[in-house]
Amino acid sequence: MPRVVRRPRSAVRHPVTITVVAVLLLTVGYLVAAAVVPFAPxxxxxxxxxxxxxTTPELSFPGYGATAVEATDFPESLRTSGDREERSIASISKVVTALVVLDEKPMRRGERGPTITFTKQMQGLYAKYLAQNGEVAPMPAGLRLSEYQTFQVMLMKSANNYAGALALWAFGSLDAYERAADTWLDEHGLDHTRIHEPTGLDPDNTATATDLVELGQLALANPVVKEIVGTKQVTVPGVGEIENSNKLLGLDGVEGIKTGTLDEAGACLLFAATYERGGRKVTVVGAMLGGVDHDSLDEDVQRLLRSVADDFQVVxxxxxxxxxxxxxxxxxxxxxxxxxxxxxxxxxxxxxxxxxxxxxxxxxxxxxxxxxxxxxxxxxxxxxxxxxxxxxxxxxxxxxxxxxxxxxxx
Missing domain, CATH: 2.60.410 (Peptidoglycan synthesis regulatory factor (PBP3), Domain 2)
Structure with missing residues (x-):
């Protein structure tokens, strides 16, 4: 009979054990790898x-002269109507006078500035401008006013003799004032504005409506000018009670700034109004030139302002x-x-x-x-x-x- 060789039982189990261990190790490795492998995002x-x-705005412009309007800080809102030529601006010139004088003789909010003693040359302007049918205010001999009070008479009453007096006080002569005004206009980029004298009685004081919008914004940025043009009435010693020539002041948010009237210019108004829209205050500045009279011009300004204010939207x-x-x-x-x-x-x-x-x-x-x-x-x-x-x-x-x-x- 053939001889049967028996292997030890442990030798038979050894390969099975290795296989089982290997499978277990692979399984554990897979489970560990699957559990810890990082995910992609x-x-x-x-x-x-x-x-x-x-919406596209529809503004209520008048059918005459030249008009420009813009909401401050909203450059896309600038709109114009009528011609774009330089037009006579009458007493709106006094806004330039105010800013040019303040550049030379600055005042801060709450200050009254130095005292001005009105000379005989200044007093002589009363008769000069009255002869031109210009607006004047009393300037008695020996009158002394603060710079601030003099500004009030010039800007509120639109007194030409006070505008001339300020120019003489600040610059010594009207020629020197004209040079200073020209320099100031150039520095502020008002390239389409011409100022030859401080009152606006000269019809050659001209500007475009868009330049006047920029001028109005500069005026409102000056706290002294803004305060004065926004004042309805005041009593000035030696001059009396004066009222603001801007009859729209306080209506429909209007807070200034300057009227102008001249045969060559017609009725003019540089205006500003403030509204609350979207939880913030917005200011609209505009200029309307060439009106027939101030009553009809004021109505046109009010219609225009309402149409501008209505085009603000909260998006x-x-x-x-x-x-x-x-x-x-x-x-x-x-x-x-x-x-x-x-x-x-x-x-x-x-x-x-x-x-x-x-x-x-x-x-x-x-x-x-x-x-x-x-x-x-x-x-x-x-x-x-x-x-x-x-x-x-x-x-x-x-x-x-x-x-x-x-x-x-x-």
Missing amino acids: ASAATTTYAAPTT TLTHQGQTFGTYSTPWQDGADAVAAEASQVLVWGRTTVTAKTRLDRVTFGDRGERVGRVRFTISDHPAVTVPLELDRSIADPGVWWRWTNPFQGT
């Missing part, structure tokens, strides 16, 4: 932004919680990237709004976590950036999903 996609709509860029992107994961979890806050902007007239969304790389995240931003570009306005956040949490799916969906999240 969630898939991100931006949503389409529906831009808000705005909602985004609501809080508005979706601008989405995140999705292989384990069917996900979240939206939403605006962390609401955002609005005050605009005038037709405005274009575009949005550009940037989403961060996100794998997991908690609700409210910042995950990007959206940048709004608004025509004629600074850009606005709003942060984005997760509207809900994106959690780790857990070990079981990792084991049963090997490496799907990588």
Whole structure:
């Protein structure tokens, strides 16, 4: 019989044991690898932004002369009507006089400035301007007023002799004043304004309506001028009670600034009004030249101002919680990237709004976590950036999903 060789039982089990151990090691290695392998970021996609709509303004311009109007800080609002030629501006010239004199003899808010003693040369201007049918105010011998009081008489009553007196006081002669005015206009970019003397009785004192809008903004930026042109009535010692020649002052938000009347110019008004729109104050500055009389001109100014004020609009860029992107994961979890806050902007007239969304790389995240931003570009306005956040949490799916969906999240 053939001889049967028996192997030891331990020798038979050895390869089986190795195999089992190897399988166990592979299994453990897989489970460990599947449990700790990092996930790739969630898939991100931006949503389409529906831009808000705005309207085209329709302003109520008069059918004569030249008009320009603009809301300060809203350069897109500048609108004109009539001709664009340089026109005689009459007593609006005194606004230039005020600013040129203040450049030479500055005053701050609350100050009254130095005392002015009116000389015989200054007093002689009364008869000179009265002979030209110009507005004058008493200037008795020995009269002494502060610079501020002299400005009140010039700007409120539009007294030509006080305008001339200020020019003589500040510069020594009317010729020197003319040179100073020319320099000041050049420094402030008022290239279409010509000032030859301080009162406006010379019809060759001219400007375009758009230049006058800029002049009005410069005047309102000066606290002394703004305060005086916004005063309805005052009593000046030696002069008496004077009233502001601007009859619109205090109506429909009007806060100044200067009337003008001359045969060659017609009725003119450089005006400003302030309104509250969208939780902020906005100022509208305009100039209307060439009217028949101040009563009809004032009505036209009021209509124009109302039409400008009505074209302010609060545009909602985004609501809080508005979706601008989405995140999705292989384990069917996900979240939206939403605006962390609401955002609005005050605009005038037709405005274009575009949005550009940037989403961060996100794998997991908690609700409210910042995950990007959206940048709004608004025509004629600074850009606005709003942060984005997760509207809900994106959690780790857990070990079981990792084991049963090997490496799907990588």
